Amino acid sequence: MKSKLHCLLLVIVFMGAFFVAAMPAHAAKITVVTTLTDLADFARAVGGDLVEVHSLATGVEDTHGVPMKPSFVPIMNRADLLVLVGFDCEHAFLPALLEASKNPRIQKGTPGYVDCSKGIVPCDVPKSTDHSEGDVHPYGNPHYTLDPVLAKTAIANIYNALAAFAPQHQAEFARNRDLYLIELDAKIAGWEKELKPFRGLKFVSYHEHWPYFAERFGLVYYGTIELKPGIDPTARHIEEMVASMKADHVPIVVREPQFPEKVPKRIAEQTGATMITLPIMPGGVPNTETYVKMMDYIVQTMVTAMQSRK
Amino acid sequence: MRKAVILMTILGVLSFSTGAIAQTVEDRLTALEDTLKKQEQTINDQKKFIEELKAELQKARPPAPQAGGPAEQVQEQVQELKEKVDQVAEAQTRTIPSVFNPAIGLVGETVFSYRSKGSDDTGSDRPGGFDAFQRSVELNLSASVDPFAKGYAVINASADPRTGESNATVEEAAIQTTSLPWNLTVKGGRFFGEFGRLSYIHDHELPFVNRPLALDQYVGGESRTDGVQVNYLLPIPHYVSLTVGAGNQFGGDVPPNDVGTFRQGSNVNYWGRASTYFDVTPNISFEPGISGLWNPATTDRDGGLVQPDGSTFFERERRLAGADFMLSYKPLRNNQFQSLTWGTEVLYSDNRYDVAMPSGTLLTGRTVGSLGLYSYLTYKFHRQWSAGFLYDFVESAQNKGARTSAYSPYVTWALSHWNQLRLQYTYTDPNTATGLKPDNAVYLQWAWIIGSHSHGWQER
Numbered sequence: 001m002k003s004k005l006h007c008l009l010l011v012i013v014f015m016g017a018f019f020v021a022a023m024p025a026h027a028a029k030i031t032v033v034t035t036l037t038d039l040a041d042f043a044r045a046v047g048g049d050l051v052e053v054h055s056l057a058t059g060v061e062d063t064h065g066v067p068m069k070p071s072f073v074p075i076m077n078r079a080d081l082l083v084l085v086g087f088d089c090e091h092a093f094l095p096a097l098l099e100a101s102k103n104p105r106i107q108k109g110t111p112g113y114v115d116c117s118k119g120i121v122p123c124d125v126p127k128s129t130d131h132s133e134g135d136v137h138p139y140g141n142p143h144y145t146l147d148p149v150l151a152k153t154a155i156a157n158i159y160n161a162l163a164a165f166a167p168q169h170q171a172e173f174a175r176n177r178d179l180y181l182i183e184l185d186a187k188i189a190g191w192e193k194e195l196k197p198f199r200g201l202k203f204v205s206y207h208e209h210w211p212y213f214a215e216r217f218g219l220v221y222y223g224t225i226e227l228k229p230g231i232d233p234t235a236r237h238i239e240e241m242v243a244s245m246k247a248d249h250v251p252i253v254v255r256e257p258q259f260p261e262k263v264p265k266r267i268a269e270q271t272g273a274t275m276i277t278l279p280i281m282p283g284g285v286p287n288t289e290t291y292v293k294m295m296d297y298i299v300q301t302m303v304t305a306m307q308s309r310k
Numbered sequence: 311m312r313k314a315v316i317l318m319t320i321l322g323v324l325s326f327s328t329g330a331i332a333q334t335v336e337d338r339l340t341a342l343e344d345t346l347k348k349q350e351q352t353i354n355d356q357k358k359f360i361e362e363l364k365a366e367l368q369k370a371r372p373p374a375p376q377a378g379g380p381a382e383q384v385q386e387q388v389q390e391l392k393e394k395v396d397q398v399a400e401a402q403t404r405t406i407p408s409v410f411n412p413a414i415g416l417v418g419e420t421v422f423s424y425r426s427k428g429s430d431d432t433g434s435d436r437p438g439g440f441d442a443f444q445r446s447v448e449l450n451l452s453a454s455v456d457p458f459a460k461g462y463a464v465i466n467a468s469a470d471p472r473t474g475e476s477n478a479t480v481e482e483a484a485i486q487t488t489s490l491p492w493n494l495t496v497k498g499g500r501f502f503g504e505f506g507r508l509s510y511i512h513d514h515e516l517p518f519v520n521r522p523l524a525l526d527q528y529v530g531g532e533s534r535t536d537g538v539q540v541n542y543l544l545p546i547p548h549y550v551s552l553t554v555g556a557g558n559q560f561g562g563d564v565p566p567n568d569v570g571t572f573r574q575g576s577n578v579n580y581w582g583r584a585s586t587y588f589d590v591t592p593n594i595s596f597e598p599g600i601s602g603l604w605n606p607a608t609t610d611r612d613g614g615l616v617q618p619d620g621s622t623f624f625e626r627e628r629r630l631a632g633a634d635f636m637l638s639y640k641p642l643r644n645n646q647f648q649s650l651t652w653g654t655e656v657l658y659s660d661n662r663y664d665v666a667m668p669s670g671t672l673l674t675g676r677t678v679g680s681l682g683l684y685s686y687l688t689y690k691f692h693r694q695w696s697a698g699f700l701y702d703f704v705e706s707a708q709n710k711g712a713r714t715s716a717y718s719p720y721v722t723w724a725l726s727h728w729n730q731l732r733l734q735y736t737y738t739d740p741n742t743a744t745g746l747k748p749d750n751a752v753y754l755q756w757a758w759i760i761g762s763h764s765h766g767w768q769e770r
Contacts, residue, residue, distance in 0.1 A: 071587055074547050074548065097767075
């Protein structure tokens with residue numbers, strides 16, 4: 001009986017030690033959870049050493065298909081701020097995760113729910129949200145961060161949220177933001193210069209990721225390989241796309257790495273276009289760990305593809 | 311003479327007056343001519359001045375815009391924008407009676423089947439041979455109740471398996487808190503209680519056509535209950551979820567267990583579940599869980615259960631324990647196109663019965679321990695296609711010697727998120743103690759969704 005009691009006490013002590021060890025240390029930093037990696041990069045740039053940033057996506061996922069891992073729940077449970085793209089970009093995984101997180105600080109409508117689409121005028125707002133149009137985004141295309149000028153609006157929203165959460169650090173956040181924007185503005189000028197000779201260039205992609213990018217750099221976003229958002233192409237759609245691409249001399253097929261290579265490659269072969277693989281968020285392909293590196297990669301890959309066709 | 315004087319006077323006056331009038335008219339005409347000349351001069355001067363002013367004005371004014379020029383285009387765009395803004399502003403003031411309506415979705419599910427044996431041999435509530443069964447028509451409603459809770463309801467208007475009558479039943483109607491402190495969530499009403507892995511999943515969301523035999527046998531189909539459930543997320547960096555609940559019924563196919571009696575605390579069902587999760591690698595995850603269900607003093611749940619040997623069982627205590635896991639391979643990059651999932655659940659039922667023997671003898675407090683399990687493997691090889699295999703095994707909760715196994719390969723074609731077809735073959739192999747016969751069955755399930763539909767945390 002005595003030995004059993006000792007065993008029981010030992011188990012209780014062990015479990016207590018386990019839970020105490022597992023408890024997070026007092027968080028001096030602001031805990032920020034972002035849905036995607038581009039927002040994580042912006043949050044790190046603005047927050048600097050004052051923030052601890054976790055991204056739910058690693059960069060290789062589809063923006064609409066980040067797996068709902070239970071391991072995200074404790075991270076979100078402790079978050080001070082949740083930074084998201086908005087325009088329903090995260091509709092497939094975020095609502096359920098938010099509910100499971102049981103964190104009242106980051107629920108929709110609270111200051112901790114940082115919707116970076118605030119201030120963005122969306123493109124491609126559907127006239128109908130009927131499912132005959134596929135998995136449409138009712139508020140418009142959510143892939144605005146691929147336009148670096150619109151990305152500055154996201155950065156501003158993150159800055160505002162951090163400054164409101166920790167006003168004592170507002171000056172430091174402002175300094176970090178300004179430094180990052182100086183770098184970004186210089187980069188934007190460079191990217192515009194590099195892509196200027198290709199203004200009017202037509203291209204297609206698998207999913208509707210690129211209208212904002214095309215608009216910014218004077219390119220022509222010709223269409224998607226997907227039949228409708230979230231709906232794989234049918235044989236007829238591919239046939240029609242090949243015919244129209246040939247007629248309109250579309251030279252580039254963009255394949256996002258989240259989607260299979262087979263169909264984009266076939267379309268490129270049949271039309272004589274060049275297929276390139278472009279990331280849609282930092283980390284999507286090697287050497288694109290930051291937003292600036294990713295945009296560098298996108299612009300360089302596009303320029304190289306066009307130059308190789310001359 | 312007098313007349314002559316008067317006439318002379320009149321003539322004198324007239325002649326004088328005429329001379330004076332002639333003089334005045336001439337002067338006035340001259341004056342008028344002068345005035346006219348002056349006015350003409352003034353007009354000419356003013357005309358000249360106006361012309362000069364016009365010339366100056368012409369010099370000062372920018373050139374008039376040409377039709378279709380940039381300025382006109384800008385003006386048109388501004389006008390267009392103004393009209394749009396006006397339309398939006400007008401739309402804001404409209405009365406929309408449905409503005410506070412909840413999200414509404416409808417799920418339909420039809421199962422076409424062929425079974426090689428009749429229901430007397432299979433124990434099924436569907437006939438043998440060819441069959442078409444509208445298994446469910448589910449109306450889903452959900453919305454926030456207030457800043458502190460959300461509410462949802464699932465109304466199922468499926469046909470009764472035996473009579474074909476469509477009966478609308480409330481499958482779920484519950485309120486759930488959204489802002490409790492201490493990582494707590496409380497749910498109350500009618501809902502699917504959290505027990506095991508698949509018992510709280512609706513039929514159309516199962517990875518195969520039919521609910522596993524073990525869940526039908528021990529839980530009673532879906533884990534429907536009228537009660538309350540509390541969920542707690544441990545405040546540690548590792549995911550651990552704990553759930554406890556209490557309700558006066560557990561299992562969709564079974565009636566409340568003590569109608570007409572005074573309900574003691576011991577007559578209520580109590581259940582609990584603990585689950586956790588491990589990222590083995592970024593692409594591989596492992597999610598184990600354990601569950602328990604206990605009703606200390608059931609009174610005639612399901613009434614008397616007549617056995618093939620003629621004895622009748624009356625359930626007096628319900629005890630069910632379960633352990634489950636899900637091992638998944640989901641490559642992060644293309645998880646929408648490829649995945650492999652292995653799910654398994656083992657259930658152990660240890661119910662206590664009073665048994666009325668055919669001889670009339672009543673045996674009290676007889677405990678029957680029985681085992682059931684299911685295990686399935688699903689491989690997704692395309693965004694639209696997946697295939698898998700389900701193995702079922704169950705012992706009767708009243709007679710552990712009565713065993714049934716089933717083997718079910720299946721293939722699923724999801725044309726979209728809202729339209730899915732599944733073809734499944736099932737070979738069911740009961741032993742002789744069950745009183746049933748082996749049979750072959752082919753099922754074609756067609757499930758569709760219209761309106762709002764989102765997967766909650768449990769259906770992930």
